[in-house]
Amino acid sequence: MRATWRGLPARRYDVGWEPGLVVPAADGSPLLTDHYFPRGRGDFPTVLVRSPYGRGLPWSPMFGVLLAEQGFHVVLQSCRGTGGSGGTFDLWHNEPADGRATVAWLRDQPWFDGRLGTTGPSYLGYTQWALALDPPPELRAMAVQVGLHDPHALFHSHGALRLETALVVGVGMTYQHQGIATFLRATLRLQRHLREITRKLPLRESVRPGLGGGIPWLDEVMAHPDPDAPYWKGACTADVADRATVPTALISGWHDVLLDQTVEQYGRLRRAGCATSLLIGPWTHTSALQRGWPEVFAETLAWLRAHLCDDPSGLRPTRVRVHTGGRDAAWRDLDDWPASPAGEDWxxxxxxRLATEEPEGSGPLASFGYDPADPTPSVGGQLLSPAAGPRDNKALEAREDVLVFTGPVLTEPLEIRGPVSARLRVSTDTGHADVFARLCDVDGHGRSTNVCDGLVRLVPGREDPAWTTVPMSSTAHRFAAGHRVRLQIAGGAHPRFARNTGTGEPVLDATRPTPVRITLHASSALVLPRAGATGPGGSPADGSTTAHGPGDARE
Structure with a gap:
């Protein structure tokens, strides 16, 4: 572990280990649990980590060993139906009750002193929010890393299925807790079959070979795109943050598939007056736990010490710390994250061309054909796979089914900070289409690198042309002088999003790919949240400061 990352804190204690403890779930099923503890005298607070991905790599060294070395009891538990625990795994349904049952068990342990915190990434974040639905009095701190609170939004985006994410999650939750060798075989099988299974129709039948068989809960997840469907009742824990009192640290990356959920969590916690902090780095969902881990662990450890050990010495002086991307990448320490900064229209x-002045007229500006039999490919962005993150968009932008609008060469830097969106006026010849919008940074050599993006499925039957807003996620990015701002418009990003087959059939059952023509009309706009003006010496005049540290990656 220490050979993998530099910058980890020095070990304070040797670590003891009690593996395979049995904790009764809410229904009596045995939940297998490992207990890591510091070998030292005195009382130590406890950190609970509940996972559906097993208790071995990477959770054992990342949480069990590293936190116990720093003076915490660590309870690492396999969720119901995973990692040898009894019962049946049922996605989100059992986590609130099983979390409470685990705390009840903790109260009977002689080493538990009543101080409890939680941590963990992704679905391990969901188990934290589930416990906070009815927080036990012992819960004093949460550290949610690249965390989930809304399962529906993980699998669906504005009417479209996040296909590649659904498949990767299906493999992870089905095989990772069975051991690293089994998980790697399943991951390689999906990679080999990804193009084949995402191209065949209908999707309901094509996905099974790549997953090693059917996964019933995944079939249900993909078949319910409507967040208000009865299937999703009780799944979203977002409103926990609206009444939260447990101090909560939030960590994400600009290319994390769950970034939007983290930003939403932060906004809700701030409005509730709950103690919170926000760290967003230049990471994807997985790289935050790899090359970003020293920064992520330092943030987590400081938060747990502050609220479980009454030691705030490691906390940042500001509530928010974000990595600002671009050629002159740097960390920014901010008093807060802008909820709704003033937008600048391009x-x-x-x-x-991409102009700062609105053109005259409102007629058709440009059009392109989208053929679901040859779908526009996805390149980088918010994915769970190694293909995530910033990528060269040259080949993508050369396609005839991608519109490209480029601004003038910047004479001075342009820094943006906050949610980006595209306000588009579009029409189609069939009524069934998706609109994908992407912001890119074009350097002096013409390399176009994606910054943020989003996709919306159009609603048939509206007026034509219709106004459509495409949320493109949040970002912090500095376009250097000599660079240009670019907007891409396309009809999809496959297989990141399941293609719109152009017929209105349900996504899993569609069999008739039908081409569509999409027209963009004048008065459409890219909305950029411009950061504060630059002051003397290049420092922002909006109260933020530039900081450098081990996570100051030039990516």
Missing amino acids: FPASGG
């Missing part, structure tokens, strides 16, 4: 114009 307008697509004739000749592929």
